[in-house]
Amino acid sequence: MMSTLHNFNATAFTRSAKLWLGAVALTLSNSPTLAMQWQDWQVNGFASQAFLKSSGNNFFGDSLDGSWDFMEAGISAKWRANPRLIFSGQLFSRDAGSTDNGDVNLDYLFADYKIIDKVDSGLGVRLGRVKNRYGFYNDSRDVLFTRPSILMPQAIYFEGNGLRELFFSSDGFEFFGHWDSETSFTEFSISHGIDRDISDETLKNLIGPTASLYDDVQTERPIFSRLSHSFNGGNSRLALSSINSRYRIRDPGIDTSLDIEGYVLSGQQHYLNWSFTAEYSQLDVLIRTPLGSDDTLYNAFYLQTQYRFTPQLNISARYEQTDTDTADADPSDHYVLSLQWQPSQNWLVSADIYRMEGAFGIPVLDNPQGQEDQTELFALMLAWRF
Amino acid sequence: MTGCSSPPLHHRQLWRRALACLFLCWLGSHCYAEPALGLPQEVPISADFSLLINNETLDRELSLASLRSIFSMRKRSWDNNQPVTVVVLPSRSKTHQRFCKKVLKIYPFVLQEQWDRQIFSGGGLTPVIAKNEQELMEIIRNNPGSIGYRLRDPQSRLKNTAYSPAQGIWQ
Numbered sequence A: 001m002m003s004t005l006h007n008f009n010a011t012a013f014t015r016s017a018k019l020w021l022g023a024v025a026l027t028l029s030n031s032p033t034l035a036m037q038w039q040d041w042q043v044n045g046f047a048s049q050a051f052l053k054s055s056g057n058n059f060f061g062d063s064l065d066g067s068w069d070f071m072e073a074g075i076s077a078k079w080r081a082n083p084r085l086i087f088s089g090q091l092f093s094r095d096a097g098s099t100d101n102g103d104v105n106l107d108y109l110f111a112d113y114k115i116i117d118k119v120d121s122g123l124g125v126r127l128g129r130v131k132n133r134y135g136f137y138n139d140s141r142d143v144l145f146t147r148p149s150i151l152m153p154q155a156i157y158f159e160g161n162g163l164r165e166l167f168f169s170s171d172g173f174e175f176f177g178h179w180d181s182e183t184s185f186t187e188f189s190i191s192h193g194i195d196r197d198i199s200d201e202t203l204k205n206l207i208g209p210t211a212s213l214y215d216d217v218q219t220e221r222p223i224f225s226r227l228s229h230s231f232n233g234g235n236s237r238l239a240l241s242s243i244n245s246r247y248r249i250r251d252p253g254i255d256t257s258l259d260i261e262g263y264v265l266s267g268q269q270h271y272l273n274w275s276f277t278a279e280y281s282q283l284d285v286l287i288r289t290p291l292g293s294d295d296t297l298y299n300a301f302y303l304q305t306q307y308r309f310t311p312q313l314n315i316s317a318r319y320e321q322t323d324t325d326t327a328d329a330d331p332s333d334h335y336v337l338s339l340q341w342q343p344s345q346n347w348l349v350s351a352d353i354y355r356m357e358g359a360f361g362i363p364v365l366d367n368p369q370g371q372e373d374q375t376e377l378f379a380l381m382l383a384w385r386f
Numbered sequence B: 001m002t003g004c005s006s007p008p009l010h011h012r013q014l015w016r017r018a019l020a021c022l023f024l025c026w027l028g029s030h031c032y033a034e035p036a037l038g039l040p041q042e043v044p045i046s047a048d049f050s051l052l053i054n055n056e057t058l059d060r061e062l063s064l065a066s067l068r069s070i071f072s073m074r075k076r077s078w079d080n081n082q083p084v085t086v087v088v089l090p091s092r093s094k095t096h097q098r099f100c101k102k103v104l105k106i107y108p109f110v111l112q113e114q115w116d117r118q119i120f121s122g123g124g125l126t127p128v129i130a131k132n133e134q135e136l137m138e139i140i141r142n143n144p145g146s147i148g149y150r151l152r153d154p155q156s157r158l159k160n161t162a163y164s165p166a167q168g169i170w171q
Helices: A002-029 A031-040 A164-168 A200-207 A209-213 B002-031 B064-071 B094-104 B108-121 B133-142 B154-160
Strands: A041-055 A070-082 A085-096 A100-117 A121-131 A169-180 A184-193 A217-231 A236-249 A256-270 A274-289 A292-310 A313-324 A332-344 A347-357 A374-385 B041-044 B049-053 B085-088 B146-151
Touching: A031 A070, A041 B108, A100 A169, A121 A184, A164 A200, A164 A236, A169 A217, A169 B064, A184 B064, A200 A209, B049 B094, B049 B133, B064 B085, B064 B094, B085 B133, B094 B108, B094 B146, B133 B146
Parallel strands: B085 B146
Antiparallel strands: A041 A070, A041 A374, A070 A085, A085 A100, A100 A121, A121 A169, A169 A184, A184 A217, A217 A236, A236 A256, A256 A274, A274 A292, A292 A313, A313 A332, A332 A347, A347 A374, B041 B049, B049 B146
């Protein structure tokens, strides 16, 4: 009986093996097919490593003594299942001093369906873990190739506060659309998420070491939106983004919430050798605890200019300011100078100098001894992509 | 024992066949590319450039807005539902830079920024980069739905190639 079974198995196996081999042979015999399959798949990746040296405060690790504790790496894949449907996902790891721990996370994963796809307009929906479009840079903030300096502008993107997770993605859906005309194109995106747990890491960045006392902490119904309008073939770009989100600790007896509501105005102008970028945000942050509530208004902006010596070499200068309506707090000012050299399409080296006046945006957990008022930071980063 | 083992085995065999069939169908849907005659078309678009298009439902009046939508990877499919595949030369090549400036009227670094945002923010697919003009031509010839460009050089190219202006097709 056993041998009959074996024979039966073997026959079935041989038959299906033939089918599979036939399929593979068919694929190989048809070279255009290989190209098509390759074109329906796209795999990209990036990795970057920084060295940081500072005076005043630590920024991402023990940078007063020199820190290698800032690294980003991601691998993403896209599959075009049919002309209108694309599946897209990314695994990502980020280490940034005590604000991020290098764990590998599913950064985003969504189905992206284009409902209308006309020659000069389109409308689509994404479903899954989707990216939040916010300001010019939030949706591609982790890749040195797509941001203006090693550290994101603190004024709009909260780089040093370790709140990336709260801004970056939502578990839910995104509607997006675009219109092209002879002289301009307009895009919009709105993402809406369901409630999602906040990681211990981010909560620690938000409220300090007492974070470990809480179990039930969630982002509640975040809504992000962005409307952008480009003209002169993308040389001029304007955008209006908004955020509306609540973060809540629901442990018994400690119903504490943090509401963020606000908007960002963004503008950019490119010339052959020069680019000018400015973003302004106003955020209303309302904290409610059983003991009372506290409402703070944050006004922040940055102005940035970039000069391209050659397509491979550019220098940027940026001034950032963050101010609150709290009477006793001085505005925080950041001055940034960044030199970027791209020896090839895949490699980028950046050398930046930062002068940060005020403690806003200085990672609290990197400085357990307390924060100084002034920080000078030199940062060097090597980035690679494929 | 036979009574117990046979049905699962039978099921397994069925599953294997079904899977193999599905795989074949999937392959088939990718393999079967109608070898359309006269494709790709070469359509003069400016004094310097012509577009190479492997799609029979081409709208001859591709406007600047449509071209920008296509080359910025916002548009995904043609009218006949074929996926749009954009094929370009390396962004540092003089031809590509000239195409951006003269035809799309976009600075090459601005177009590159748009692609980089697409790549790393998970949006649509990004262009296929051909090493040189021959490879670009080869990819377009073999892939229905693809679009690219090439430098027109009327002095040298028109002499050697039969061009039928009526059909807009290079033979």
